[in-house]
Amino acid sequence: MVQSAKPTQPIWCPGCGDFALLACVKKAAAELKIPTHELVLVGGIGCSGSIHNFLEINGLHALHGRLLAQAVGVKLANPNLTVFAAGGDGDGYAIGMGHFMHAFKKNVSILYIVMNNETYGLTKGQPSPTSQIGFEGNIEKPFDAILTALSIPAPNFIARTFSGDPKTLTAVLKEALEFNRAHRGFAFIEDLSPCVTYNDTYKLWRERVVDVSKLPGYDASDRKAMFRLCMEAMDSGKIPIGVMHRPPEGAPLDPALETRVLPAGALGPARADIEIEPNRAAYAKLLHSVA
Amino acid sequence: MTTPASRTEAISTEPIPSPGTPPKRLADISVMIGGQGGDGTLTVSDLLGRYFRKLGLYVYTSRNVLSRIRGGHADASIRASCQPILSIKPDVDILMAFDEQAIEIGRSELGPEGIVLYDSTGSAADVPQAYGFPFATLVGGQVGQPIYKNTAAYGALSVLLGFDPVMTRQVIEERFTRRGEEALAKNLKALEIGRQAALSVPGLADRWHVESGEAHDQILTIGNQGVALGFVVGGGRFFAGYPITPATEVMEYLQRYLPAFQGVVRQAEDELAAINMIIGAAYAGARVMTSTSGPGLSLMTEGIGHAGAAEIPIVIADCARVGPSTGQPTRHEQSDLAHLANLGHGEFPRFILAPATPLECFQLTVDALNIADKWRAPVILLLDQALCQNTTTSPPYDLDGIHMVRGKRLSGADLEKMTEYKGYAFTADSGSPIAPPGTPGVWSQVTGNEHDEWGHVSVNRENRLKMMAKRMGKMVTAVPDLPAGKYFGEPHARIGIIGYGSTIGPILEAQERLKTRGIRTRFYQPRTLWPVPGHELDPFLHGVDVAYVVENNYTGQFARLIRETVPWHHAKLRSILRYDGLSFRSPDIIRPITEGV
Numbered sequence: 046m047v048q049s050a051k052p053t054q055p056i057w058c059p060g061c062g063d064f065a066l067l068a069c070v071k072k073a074a075a076e077l078k079i080p081t082h083e084l085v086l087v088g089g090i091g092c093s094g095s096i097h098n099f100l101e102i103n104g105l106h107a108l109h110g111r112l113l114a115q116a117v118g119v120k121l122a123n124p125n126l127t128v129f130a131a132g133g134d135g136d137g138y139a140i141g142m143g144h145f146m147h148a149f150k151k152n153v154s155i156l157y158i159v160m161n162n163e164t165y166g167l168t169k170g171q172p173s174p175t176s177q178i179g180f181e182g183n184i185e186k187p188f189d190a191i192l193t194a195l196s197i198p199a200p201n202f203i204a205r206t207f208s209g210d211p212k213t214l215t216a217v218l219k220e221a222l223e224f225n226r227a228h229r230g231f232a233f234i235e236d237l238s239p240c241v242t243y244n245d246t247y248k249l250w251r252e253r254v255v256d257v258s259k260l261p262g263y264d265a266s267d268r269k270a271m272f273r274l275c276m277e278a279m280d281s282g283k284i285p286i287g288v289m290h291r292p293p294e295g296a297p298l299d300p301a302l303e304t305r306v307l308p309a310g311a312l313g314p315a316r317a318d319i320e321i322e323p324n325r326a327a328y329a330k331l332l333h334s335v336a
Numbered sequence: 337m338t339t340p341a342s343r344t345e346a347i348s349t350e351p352i353p354s355p356g357t358p359p360k361r362l363a364d365i366s367v368m369i370g371g372q373g374g375d376g377t378l379t380v381s382d383l384l385g386r387y388f389r390k391l392g393l394y395v396y397t398s399r400n401v402l403s404r405i406r407g408g409h410a411d412a413s414i415r416a417s418c419q420p421i422l423s424i425k426p427d428v429d430i431l432m433a434f435d436e437q438a439i440e441i442g443r444s445e446l447g448p449e450g451i452v453l454y455d456s457t458g459s460a461a462d463v464p465q466a467y468g469f470p471f472a473t474l475v476g477g478q479v480g481q482p483i484y485k486n487t488a489a490y491g492a493l494s495v496l497l498g499f500d501p502v503m504t505r506q507v508i509e510e511r512f513t514r515r516g517e518e519a520l521a522k523n524l525k526a527l528e529i530g531r532q533a534a535l536s537v538p539g540l541a542d543r544w545h546v547e548s549g550e551a552h553d554q555i556l557t558i559g560n561q562g563v564a565l566g567f568v569v570g571g572g573r574f575f576a577g578y579p580i581t582p583a584t585e586v587m588e589y590l591q592r593y594l595p596a597f598q599g600v601v602r603q604a605e606d607e608l609a610a611i612n613m614i615i616g617a618a619y620a621g622a623r624v625m626t627s628t629s630g631p632g633l634s635l636m637t638e639g640i641g642h643a644g645a646a647e648i649p650i651v652i653a654d655c656a657r658v659g660p661s662t663g664q665p666t667r668h669e670q671s672d673l674a675h676l677a678n679l680g681h682g683e684f685p686r687f688i689l690a691p692a693t694p695l696e697c698f699q700l701t702v703d704a705l706n707i708a709d710k711w712r713a714p715v716i717l718l719l720d721q722a723l724c725q726n727t728t729t730s731p732p733y734d735l736d737g738i739h740m741v742r743g744k745r746l747s748g749a750d751l752e753k754m755t756e757y758k759g760y761a762f763t764a765d766s767g768s769p770i771a772p773p774g775t776p777g778v779w780s781q782v783t784g785n786e787h788d789e790w791g792h793v794s795v796n797r798e799n800r801l802k803m804m805a806k807r808m809g810k811m812v813t814a815v816p817d818l819p820a821g822k823y824f825g826e827p828h829a830r831i832g833i834i835g836y837g838s839t840i841g842p843i844l845e846a847q848e849r850l851k852t853r854g855i856r857t858r859f860y861q862p863r864t865l866w867p868v869p870g871h872e873l874d875p876f877l878h879g880v881d882v883a884y885v886v887e888n889n890y891t892g893q894f895a896r897l898i899r900e901t902v903p904w905h906h907a908k909l910r911s912i913l914r915y916d917g918l919s920f921r922s923p924d925i926i927r928p929i930t931e932g933v
Contacts, residue, residue, distance in 0.1 A: 048756045050781040050790040085773050087616070098781065098792060103773035105619050106783030106793075107612065108642050114609040118616025118624075121600050122574050123774055126620065144612075147605040306600050314622035315772060317598040319571030320740055324597065328569045331593060332733040335555050335565070 062238030089132020371434025376486030422841025491530025566701025621772030644684025
């Protein structure tokens with residue numbers, strides 16, 4: 046068999062939360078038996094965005110903040126591919142915020158994983174959009190991606206996980222990938238992934254995370270209920286984790302974008318036969334329509 | 337002179353010719369229609385164009401509109417000729433004005449024998465040869481809605497120009513039948529109101545007579561349509577864009593054309609998303625394009641650099657308008673070239689192609705897709721507003737000479753023979769074999785970081801030197817695939833002219849007029865602007881004593897690139913520049929050349 050690019054050694058510091066995410070991604074993909082040549086990981090810029098180098102899959106290392114736009118392009122060009130986008134909180138919630146909001150609205154069946162460590166690690170510890178007040182002089186209120194995601198009325202899969210709980214992380218990743226592969230739409234996972242060097246939050250987060258599915262009134266198909274549940278948990282100093290939204294089973298769904306723009310069974314832009322001969326008659330008809 | 341706004345009779349301000357005067361015959365006519373946005377000036381231009389095409393004439397129209405939906409001055413100019421034309425006539429023969437502002441603006445362009453027709457409902461004209469008709473009042477009273485005044489104006493023009501009444505009516509039927517019976521009936525009524533008004537002025541009928549031509553095989557199109565059609569037959573299947581004047585028509589045409597070919601068109605949230613969506617789709621193996629104009633191009637610069645570094649084949653159609661910043665969105669300029677040639681931080685290969693007619697837009701878009709695919713680099717199609725949006729008769733688009741060049745795309749059979757698959761393999765010609773994601777048995781790592789042959793991030797010094805040489809080498813190895821320039825005029829003339837894009841229209845016309853004065857010229861139209869075609873410029877400049885470089889910008893951007901490429905010819909170069917937002921007219925080019933002789 047022909048040799049493709051071999052995985053390289055992660056650049057991450059020992060103990061980084063991203064190791065857990067990497068291991069869980071490998072496990073989830075293997076358990077779902079997705080062929081490696083059909084897996085594409087679009088990585089952002091930052092520590093977490095280098096993850097595509099450490100896997101035996103197709104990798105596209107995007108520009109800072111632009112990974113979602115590139116991942117959408119990959120999926121629409123070849124809907125047969127299983128497409129991840131993965132990056133950090135600065136990448137997704139600062140420079141990439143515009144694309145982040147529109148990804149929910151577009152509802153293309155890709156999985157977006159944000160490894161949130163509440164800091165810019167690669168540039169050595171500046172405050173990020175999710176940094177708490179007081180961190181490295183931060184005086185701006187942190188942004189909450191889950192509340193934002195819940196506010197956009199599209200049938201997406203939304204979850205928050207914690208790298209300190211790999212078992213749940215793997216299960217959520219598998220559910221999200223299956224959601225994508227069934228062309229049900231966009232899946233978003235915010236993984237709390239501590240930066241052991243510049244913002245070591247393992248201990249703090251382990252104490253504060255609360256599994257929303259254990260809370261009274263949990264119903265992941267009810268956005269209003271989940272919004273209230275998350276707000277109440279946050280008000281009491283907790284960090285809600287778990288599946289925050291999954292469209293109700295069996296309910297009529299807005300189809301994912303790739304199924305709206307391409308007919309069922311279509312090969313799509315990347316695989317359609319574009320040679321002149323098979324298209325000659327249709328091309329001639331099109332050109333003759335200009336009078 | 338003032339005229340009461342309420343008058344209802346047509347009044348001529350000039351002596352009316354006696355009925356026996358034979359009509360003046362014209363083989364080249366220009367009509368300007370001006371008014372407020374929403375007055376329907378473009379409709380009058382369209383109706384006249386349809387009639388002229390029935391006569392077998394070549395047609396060229398331009399529009400001057402403000403960046404607003406309604407209101408503000410707007411005008412349209414239409415020229416029809418027995419000879420092929422690619423520019424607006426220097427003088428206006430007939431001005432059709434819907435208000436006084438249109439008269440003021442139009443009179444400065446009116447030829448010495450020019451005639452003005454105007455809507456006297458709220459305007460007066462202090463111009464010789466002006467005929468006022470209260471179109472809005474007449475149509476408002478008899479049809480019920482004054483908006484049909486534009487069709488009445490077409491009716492009056494048809495009388496002045498001696499149009500055949502049956503063909504005149506056919507034009508209205510062809511244009512308005514699809515709008516429904518009521519709209520057609522009202523337009524036909526308005527047409528008759530306009531015709532009768534003009535016929536009531538003694539001597540106005542058949543004052544001028546437009547000759548017939550032989551251009552019946554021509555189509556009517558715009559450059560943006562040529563780009564869209566070229567994208568389809570060139571195998572383009574994924575387009576993402578963001579609305580921006582004057583590029584939007586490319587996206588709108590593709591929204592109509594592409595779905596039938598399993599293609600996808602997406603309107604993105606901004607130009608950053610648009611360029612990155614096409615990068616993702618190109619990585620997946622699709623042929624892709626976006627179209628934009630200056631402000632969008634500035635945002636896309638980041639992505640274009642990424643495609644250059646990561647060797648991702650993308651095509652960008654830059655429909656240039658007046659810059660910088662928001663500039664003048666609806667106006668014409670050629671001031672993006674310097675930015676495109678140097679665009680992005682760092683150094684990476686890019687190719688800039690410059691079509692000059694809608695047919696060349698079609699052909700060069702196919703070339704751009706082939707070049708991008710073969711050489712895995714960004715290719716920019718540089719258009720200008722006049723080329724993008726001015727309608728012109730053109731030979732029909734066809735598939736002659738259209739072919740696909742896929743480059744080193746690896747099939748499963750190719751891969752079986754290989755032991756290693758490296759997406760950035762070093763090769764003698766700088767092009768690397770590629771297998772898109774989804775190809776069984778292999779996977780690709782693609783990055784904008786400096787990388788090794790496998791696509792892994794690398795800071796190795798030797799690798800950096802080899803990768804830079806590999807990427808930049810494309811600027812040399814791809815040259816035989818780049819569109820060659822065209823030459824017009826007399827091959828041994830000592831006066832040279834250089835121009836690209838829509839300037840070729842006024843240049844070709846200037847050449848003809850100079851020839852009648854005994855001034856012989858040769859004209860070189862480069863169709864690749866980057867890399868600057870030194871191999872074409874050097875012999876051309878060698879053969880002339882002086883070369884006029886005609887460009888719509890302030891600093892002479894292409895002249896500067898020529899000086900940089902063939903500096904030994906610098907003393908021969910003279911710039912002819914226009915940057916007021918309008919296209920060149922042939923006298924702008926004739927004057928400096930005549931003065932230089």
